[in-house]
Amino acid sequence: MIDIFPLYLTLKVSIFATFFSVIIGLGLAWLMARKEFYGKGILDALVMQPLVIPPTVLGYYLLVLLGRSGPLGRFLEDTLGVAIVFTWKGAVVAATIASLPLFVRPARAAIEGVDKNLENAARLLGKTEWEVLKSITIPLAWRGIAAGAVMAFARATGEFGATLMVAGNIPGMTQTLSIAIYDAVQMGNTKMANLLVGIITIFSFLILYFVNRFTRGRY
Amino acid sequence: MSLSFHLKKRFRDFSIDIGFSTKENMSVLFGPSGAGKSLLLNLLSGIIKPDQGFVSIDGREVFNSAAGVNVPIRDRKIGYLFQDYALFPHMTVFENIAYGISHEPKNSSRVEELLDLMRLGGLEHRFPKELSGGQRQRAALARTLAAEPRILFLDEPFSALDYQVREKLRADLLMIHQKYPITTIFVTHDLEEAFVMGENIAIINNGRLEQFGTKEDVFYKPKTRNVAKFVGARNIFSGSIVSLNGTAAVIENPEIGKIKTLVDIKGAHLSIGEKITFGIRPEEIMIIRPDKPIDKKVQDNILDGEVLTTLGKGASHTVYFKVKDRDATLKIEIPNFAYRKLKLHKGKLVTVSLKKESIWIIPAEKTEVRG
Numbered sequence A: 001m002i003d004i005f006p007l008y009l010t011l012k013v014s015i016f017a018t019f020f021s022v023i024i025g026l027g028l029a030w031l032m033a034r035k036e037f038y039g040k041g042i043l044d045a046l047v048m049q050p051l052v053i054p055p056t057v058l059g060y061y062l063l064v065l066l067g068r069s070g071p072l073g074r075f076l077e078d079t080l081g082v083a084i085v086f087t088w089k090g091a092v093v094a095a096t097i098a099s100l101p102l103f104v105r106p107a108r109a110a111i112e113g114v115d116k117n118l119e120n121a122a123r124l125l126g127k128t129e130w131e132v133l134k135s136i137t138i139p140l141a142w143r144g145i146a147a148g149a150v151m152a153f154a155r156a157t158g159e160f161g162a163t164l165m166v167a168g169n170i171p172g173m174t175q176t177l178s179i180a181i182y183d184a185v186q187m188g189n190t191k192m193a194n195l196l197v198g199i200i201t202i203f204s205f206l207i208l209y210f211v212n213r214f215t216r217g218r219y
Numbered sequence B: 001m002s003l004s005f006h007l008k009k010r011f012r013d014f015s016i017d018i019g020f021s022t023k024e025n026m027s028v029l030f031g032p033s034g035a036g037k038s039l040l041l042n043l044l045s046g047i048i049k050p051d052q053g054f055v056s057i058d059g060r061e062v063f064n065s066a067a068g069v070n071v072p073i074r075d076r077k078i079g080y081l082f083q084d085y086a087l088f089p090h091m092t093v094f095e096n097i098a099y100g101i102s103h104e105p106k107n108s109s110r111v112e113e114l115l116d117l118m119r120l121g122g123l124e125h126r127f128p129k130e131l132s133g134g135q136r137q138r139a140a141l142a143r144t145l146a147a148e149p150r151i152l153f154l155d156e157p158f159s160a161l162d163y164q165v166r167e168k169l170r171a172d173l174l175m176i177h178q179k180y181p182i183t184t185i186f187v188t189h190d191l192e193e194a195f196v197m198g199e200n201i202a203i204i205n206n207g208r209l210e211q212f213g214t215k216e217d218v219f220y221k222p223k224t225r226n227v228a229k230f231v232g233a234r235n236i237f238s239g240s241i242v243s244l245n246g247t248a249a250v251i252e253n254p255e256i257g258k259i260k261t262l263v264d265i266k267g268a269h270l271s272i273g274e275k276i277t278f279g280i281r282p283e284e285i286m287i288i289r290p291d292k293p294i295d296k297k298v299q300d301n302i303l304d305g306e307v308l309t310t311l312g313k314g315a316s317h318t319v320y321f322k323v324k325d326r327d328a329t330l331k332i333e334i335p336n337f338a339y340r341k342l343k344l345h346k347g348k349l350v351t352v353s354l355k356k357e358s359i360w361i362i363p364a365e366k367t368e369v370r371g
Helices: A005-034 A040-052 A055-066 A071-080 A088-112 A116-124 A129-158 A161-167 A177-186 A190-214 B037-045 B093-099 B108-117 B133-146 B163-179 B191-197 B215-220 B225-230 B336-342 B364-368
Strands: B003-010 B015-022 B026-030 B052-057 B060-064 B078-081 B151-155 B183-188 B200-205 B208-214 B235-245 B248-253 B257-262 B275-280 B285-287 B302-313 B316-323 B329-335 B349-354 B360-363
Touching: A005 A040, A005 A088, A005 A129, A005 A177, A040 A055, A040 A088, A055 A071, A055 A088, A055 A161, A088 A129, A088 A161, A116 A129, A116 B078, A129 A177, A129 A190, A161 A177, A177 A190, B003 B037, B015 B037, B015 B200, B026 B037, B026 B191, B037 B078, B037 B151, B037 B183, B078 B133, B093 B108, B093 B133, B108 B133, B133 B163, B163 B191, B183 B191, B191 B215, B200 B215, B200 B225, B208 B215, B208 B225, B225 B235, B225 B275, B225 B360, B248 B275, B275 B364, B285 B329, B316 B336, B329 B336
Parallel strands: B015 B208, B026 B183, B026 B200, B078 B151, B151 B183
Antiparallel strands: B003 B015, B003 B052, B052 B060, B200 B208, B235 B248, B235 B275, B248 B257, B275 B360, B285 B349, B302 B316, B302 B349, B316 B329
């Protein structure tokens, strides 16, 4: 009998991470697609950083920041009583930061692809910025946004390095699918490794396949 | 109903500085491509923020840089029909039209009424890409009117359409405009359209207002050489004033000779010897019929010469006429029946008359003005 906990945890972490990526990422994507402001280039580079930085480095930063002696970690623990490091919440934080750029990139491109005159037409018809975003920008950019969300989800399921640093490898608590694969190989449990690798491979293939079908334009 | 504004905006390689007031129902912004017409509409509606100036619609200021007034676009109640219509591609015709109706519930009888008026009945469930160009344009106009704007901007609304459709839609638009008499600014680079649509015409060139006036004014009394060019006054010459006697003046140009003309007392502060620019519209030059005595009204400026070439243009003919023993070439526009009666052909010797009241004069300095 195989342990399904890593599968369950990975799904849970990925869903939360995707949710946060989409919420934070939509704001960032809209800001970078539609507004000019000082420090835009720096913000862009910061958000994209997880794409190029080694995941362990990212994990180390998060560990320092969110650990019990880190500034943010202490604040959360003292005021809210929430511990992040070495819990499944740590895995969510790591996966969110790692998947954010994969969401922001296509979402930004999709928002940039929406004809500004359509937004202006909506404003001229008496709509507020929020109404314009809700009724024009997002509906017209939704393919790119959905594609970004799926990519973010896929990235979150595959997250390894940063998660290992922040959440650790505690079986039954913080051991996600990709960490379980590493563990199985280390233990010489080839059968288990093959099974988990198979699941991940099929899953990633399906995601890319559907993203491609999805993003074919309609308008 | 009125619109009054003066706006300035600098860009890296272009600047705009235009203002005028109008109480007319329909004013036309006319000028060549790249003159800044659409840009001006963007500045007026708040899509682009002007550097300086004011905009007042029906006496209410929506922008004033000095007073720090800048009403958001959504509260300006401006109806703006974009050149590409900007219909929302993910909404049906019905949803597009209902979009700007603010009072809940989305009043469907108002939409029905507009669908009817715009001859869009039966198309309300189609998406914009399933419509023809003309239908799209009418849907966009219906959407604009549904929001009950205080002023309407039409940015080259017919430029993307075929000639036949265009003429039909122009008539439609004028009919709709009578039914909903909203102050309208109509942008075009098509001269004929400018004259069909507008009571007042603002001629814009290179980000500046060249002239603003009634169509008769800009047509027959251009104030600058550019305006003369844009309104199709092809015969433009430089000259100087030889004599002045009340309203009667004689001007001289080395290519044509001496020409008698009339000057507008209030308009022109001209003096003898002053350099001027003058011209006459092609359709104001008469070709004299040799078999008839010359009418007294056209006796003044008689020129002999020969026909260089003729061009048929549908309803009329263009005749290029070279003045005898001189270099000047005049462009003459005559109706087809006159062309046939005169039996014109290349090389034919004819006599023409430049009616003195049809000649316009502007001081030469005005021609140096550049934006």
